[in-house]
Amino acid sequence: MEIILAKSAGFCFGVDRALKKVYDGLGNEPIYTYGPIIHNTQVVEELASKGVKVIHDLSELGHLPHGKVVIRSHGISKNEQDLISSSGFGMIEATCPYVKTIHKCVEKASKKGHHIIIVGNKNHPEVTGIKGWCQQPVYIIEDITQIDEIPFDSNIVYEVVAQTTFNLGLYQEILIRLQKLNFHVIINETICKATQERQKEALEIAKNVDVMLVIGSKHSSNTIKLYEICKEQCEHTYHIESIEEFELKVLNGHSVIGITAGASTPKKLIKEVISNVRNAE
Structure with missing residues (x-):
C-alpha cells in the first residue's frame, strides 16, 4: 500500500x-x-x-x-x-498577520466611504471579526447566487476581501462574476498563500489516489473546504477527526491512500493516522 x-x-x-x-x-x-x-x-x-x-x-x-x-x-x-x-x-x-491585514484593509476602505463585500462564511469568527472593522455597509456572500442580493449603486465604490481559508476556486469564480458587473469593484487577494497551497496540493493528490483521508475538526472551516475539494476528485474521501472514528477495513482492496490535514491538526494526530493505515496492510 x-x-x-x-x-x-x-x-x-x-x-x-x-x-x-x-x-x-x-x-x-x-x-x-x-x-x-x-x-x-x-x-x-x-x-x-x-x-x-x-x-x-x-x-x-x-x-x-x-x-x-x-x-x-x-x-x-x-x-x-x-x-x-x-x-x-x-x-x-x-x-x-494575514487576518490583521484584512482588518486594516477594510478599515481604510471604510474611511474612504467604500462599501465592503466579504466572501466567506457569515458565521465564521474570522468573518464576524472582519465585519467589526468596517464603518460602512457590509455584504457577506459565500456563493455566486448571493451577488444578486447586493444592492449595487453606480455612485459607490465596493471593495472585496475574502476569508483567508475560503475555497480558492470558488473565490475566483465569484471574482469573475463581480468583474463583469458595470460597477466600481476593487478586489483584494486575501486568501492566504498557505491555504492556497494546501488546497491545490490536496486537489492534485486526490486526483491520483484510491482513498483520500482529510484529518481535522468537523468545526474547522479550512478542513471542511479541503474535504469538499478532495471529494470532487476522489469518491472515497473521508473527513476524520482521529483514527478511532475510521473503519480501516474501508482500505481493503485499495493500493494508493492520500492523506492531508487542516491547519489546526497536530502532527502527532497525523502520525497516528499514518501508522494505523500502514499497519492495516
Whole structure:
C-alpha cells in the first residue's frame, strides 16, 4: 500500500504562532482564550490542564480574576478589542498577520466611504471579526447566487476581501462574476498563500489516489473546504477527526491512500493516522 502525505498537512503559520504565544504567556497570572485557541479538542484539553480557560463571551470577564486574554488567530472586532483593553485585563495578540491585514484593509476602505463585500462564511469568527472593522455597509456572500442580493449603486465604490481559508476556486469564480458587473469593484487577494497551497496540493493528490483521508475538526472551516475539494476528485474521501472514528477495513482492496490535514491538526494526530493505515496492510 502506498501512502501519499501532503507536505502542507498540519499546523499553519498562524495557528503555530498563536499556540506559541499561549505557552509563552503561561506564568503567575490567569490566561484566557477568547474562544478555543484552535479547532482541536486534544490541544484545548491539554491547555486546560495547564490552567488556560476558554471564554465564549466577553461578559464573562466581569466574573473572573484579572489576567490576560489571548486573541486567537481568527481575530476579533474593533469593539471587542476596545472592550478587552478597557476591562483591566491584559491582551495577548495572536491574530494571524494575514487576518490583521484584512482588518486594516477594510478599515481604510471604510474611511474612504467604500462599501465592503466579504466572501466567506457569515458565521465564521474570522468573518464576524472582519465585519467589526468596517464603518460602512457590509455584504457577506459565500456563493455566486448571493451577488444578486447586493444592492449595487453606480455612485459607490465596493471593495472585496475574502476569508483567508475560503475555497480558492470558488473565490475566483465569484471574482469573475463581480468583474463583469458595470460597477466600481476593487478586489483584494486575501486568501492566504498557505491555504492556497494546501488546497491545490490536496486537489492534485486526490486526483491520483484510491482513498483520500482529510484529518481535522468537523468545526474547522479550512478542513471542511479541503474535504469538499478532495471529494470532487476522489469518491472515497473521508473527513476524520482521529483514527478511532475510521473503519480501516474501508482500505481493503485499495493500493494508493492520500492523506492531508487542516491547519489546526497536530502532527502527532497525523502520525497516528499514518501508522494505523500502514499497519492495516
